[in-house]
Amino acid sequence: xxxxxxxxxxxxxxxxxIASLNCTYSDRGSQSFFWYRQYSGKSPELIMFIYSNGDKExxxxxxxxxKASQYVSLLIRDSQPSDSATYLCAVIAGxxxxxxxxxxxxxxxxx
Amino acid sequence: AAGVIQSPRHLIKEKxxxxxxxxxxxxxxxxxxxxxQGPGQDPQFLISFYEKMQSDKGSIPDRFSAQQFSDYxxxxxxxxxxxxxxxxxxxxxxxxxxxxxxxxGQGTRLTVV
Numbered sequence: 001x002x003x004x005x006x007x008x009x010x011x012x013x014x015x016x017x018i019a020s021l022n023c024t025y026s027d028r029g030s031q032s033f034f035w036y037r038q039y040s041g042k043s044p045e046l047i048m049f050i051y052s053n054g055d056k057e058x059x060x061x062x063x064x065x066x067k068a069s070q071y072v073s074l075l076i077r078d079s080q081p082s083d084s085a086t087y088l089c090a091v092i093a094g095x096x097x098x099x100x101x102x103x104x105x106x107x108x109x110x111x
Numbered sequence: 112a113a114g115v116i117q118s119p120r121h122l123i124k125e126k127x128x129x130x131x132x133x134x135x136x137x138x139x140x141x142x143x144x145x146x147x148q149g150p151g152q153d154p155q156f157l158i159s160f161y162e163k164m165q166s167d168k169g170s171i172p173d174r175f176s177a178q179q180f181s182d183y184x185x186x187x188x189x190x191x192x193x194x195x196x197x198x199x200x201x202x203x204x205x206x207x208x209x210x211x212x213x214x215x216g217q218g219t220r221l222t223v224v
Contacts, residue, residue, distance in 0.1 A: 032210050043201055043215040044154065051210065088153060090213075097208035098144065098167050101153040 006102035019076040029094020036088040115216035132187040136204030143185040
């Protein structure tokens with residue numbers, strides 16, 4: 001079992017809708033959680049990080065963390081075609097300093 | 112704001128040749144991570160350095176080595192290159208270890224022919 005799991009998608013949403021991306025992790029002691037956006041052939045770009053249970057909002061993005069259920073999600077409100085990319089979830093497990101990535105979810109926002 | 116700088120951006124090498132990738136972290140960042148990303152794959156952790164010392168080792172082949180220098184830049188040395196080494200190589204940097212955000216460079220695309 002991979003340490004960080006994501007549905008590879010693609011997730012297709014219409015422009016203006018809310019896109020919901022999910023990520024589960026296996027190490028219950030994980031402390032730090034990150035969402036990166038990656039366009040094809042480009043480097044991962046950090047868009048959100050969350051360390052505590054609950055929601056964290058930044059503009060159109062909301063990260064949600066539920067440590068009891070071991071999942072972290074990313075909501076993108078008012079999705080735009082420019083949001084079309086692969087979204088990578090990264091987790092730093094307990095006792096580690098290394099971000100471990102999921103396989104990413106491909107998001108397609110169609111006009 | 113200054114970002115992580117990687118060079119070269121593109122590199123073409125023949126099998127069995129040697130390649131050196133360079134990474135200049137964000138100023139004042141003391142931790143560097145190297146990742147390899149194959150087509151359609153997630154970034155795989157290779158190796159990391161904190162304060163110029165190797166801190167963690169992942170799936171880095173024995174043919175590869177890396178180090179972090181006194182100015183905190185890092186180099187990934189790859190020898191006896193194989194076709195399967197063709198990938199995007201990313202460097203990321205952070206301030207401190209663990210509970211901290213890592214920022215990625217633009218990557219080096221290595222093609223082994």
